[in-house]
Amino acid sequence: MSGRTHxxxxxxxxxxxxxxxxxISTLATVLxxxxxxxxxxxxxxxxxWNALQDxxxxxxxxxxxxxxxxEIVLRTDLVGKVYAKDRPGVYQVMExxxxxxxxxxxxxxxxxxxxxxxxxxxxxxxxVEGMPARLIFxxxxxxxxxxxxxxxxxxxxxxxxxxxxxxPILNVEEILKRxxxxxxxxxxxxxxxxxxSEWLLERLRAATAALGTVPMCAGHxxxxxxxxxxxxxxxxxxxxxxxxxxDPAHDVARFIIGLERQGLKELGSISALDGxxxxxxxxxxxxxxxxxxxxxxxxxxxVCCLRSAAWDVRKKDFQWRERAEVTLDEGIRTLEP
Numbered sequence: 001m002s003g004r005t006h007x008x009x010x011x012x013x014x015x016x017x018x019x020x021x022x023x024i025s026t027l028a029t030v031l032x033x034x035x036x037x038x039x040x041x042x043x044x045x046x047x048x049w050n051a052l053q054d055x056x057x058x059x060x061x062x063x064x065x066x067x068x069x070x071e072i073v074l075r076t077d078l079v080g081k082v083y084a085k086d087r088p089g090v091y092q093v094m095e096x097x098x099x100x101x102x103x104x105x106x107x108x109x110x111x112x113x114x115x116x117x118x119x120x121x122x123x124x125x126x127x128v129e130g131m132p133a134r135l136i137f138x139x140x141x142x143x144x145x146x147x148x149x150x151x152x153x154x155x156x157x158x159x160x161x162x163x164x165x166x167x168p169i170l171n172v173e174e175i176l177k178r179x180x181x182x183x184x185x186x187x188x189x190x191x192x193x194x195x196x197s198e199w200l201l202e203r204l205r206a207a208t209a210a211l212g213t214v215p216m217c218a219g220h221x222x223x224x225x226x227x228x229x230x231x232x233x234x235x236x237x238x239x240x241x242x243x244x245x246x247d248p249a250h251d252v253a254r255f256i257i258g259l260e261r262q263g264l265k266e267l268g269s270i271s272a273l274d275g276x277x278x279x280x281x282x283x284x285x286x287x288x289x290x291x292x293x294x295x296x297x298x299x300x301x302x303v304c305c306l307r308s309a310a311w312d313v314r315k316k317d318f319q320w321r322e323r324a325e326v327t328l329d330e331g332i333r334t335l336e337p
Contacts, residue, residue: 221241257304
């Protein structure tokens with residue numbers, strides 16, 4: 001997911017010049033507290049969302065040309081996400097998940113969807129209080145990491161078992177097309193990156209024959225520790241922008257490679273969080289996760305490694321080449337007999 005991330009307090013329209021994005025045409029209106037307050041007061045929201053005085057805004061994530069996520073501070077806080085293109089489907093997906101048992105009172109849940117304003121392309125949802133799982137994996141001890149991994153795995157197993165499928169179908173053919181585009185991007189850097197990405201692509205093509213029939217279910221599409229909040233009585237998963245219908249092994253692999261990448265970037269080793277990853281996989285399978293996931297996992301782990309290396313190439317931040325090579329090596333290793 002490309003884009004820039006900013007964090008800043010916004011209290012008046014005159015302070016928005018660093019965030020305004022011409023590709024998100026409604027952003028200036030959405031980030032103007034006075035104008036946003038007028039729009040919110042027109043909504044037929046329940047009483048607990050009706051305290052709309054003294055609107056303040058905190059920008060959380062700005063993905064340039066795509067979307068901007070921000071916190072709306074009222075007497076009761078909301079989170080808003082404004083899109084470059086009209087995305088009512090995201091709200092509809094969240095409503096469907098709420099009806100399927102992932103509402104705010106459930107142990108395994110999502111943020112409560114509050115409203116979608118088509119005129120502003122603005123999604124409003126509950127602001128969830130809790131500990132981001134990524135912070136536990138970064139700063140916690142082994143026991144805390146294992147406990148967090150268990151909760152993340154239990155949430156995913158429940159989701160794959162009962163969530164209604166929504167979004168595009170991500171079949172093996174589409175995955176290979178996406179992987180080829182990412183491989184081309186990495187190969188343009190030449191040298192070891194080109195050789196490793198081309199070798200990994202060849203192994204991915206060969207591995208498709210061994211997958212056999214791929215059962216599909218609801219997929220999050222970007223399931224990783226960044227998307228999980230561990231509240232006192234809830235495990236809450238955020239960000240429903242790229243949900244799909246896919247092999248459940250894709251979400252499992254995405255989470256495990258996310259842990260490896262976090263270990264590589266923040267803890268100095270791609271294997272730093274292997275213990276948590278092992279707990280995650282064992283718990284997922286023991287919690288009713290799809291049994292073919294273990295057999296399909298090497299393929300999808302390699303897919304996610306290539307995707308992550310392409311992300312490094314796009315961003316080109318500190319030590320990007322070293323991280324991309326280590327990640328490609330990991331993808332190649334997972335497909336070895």
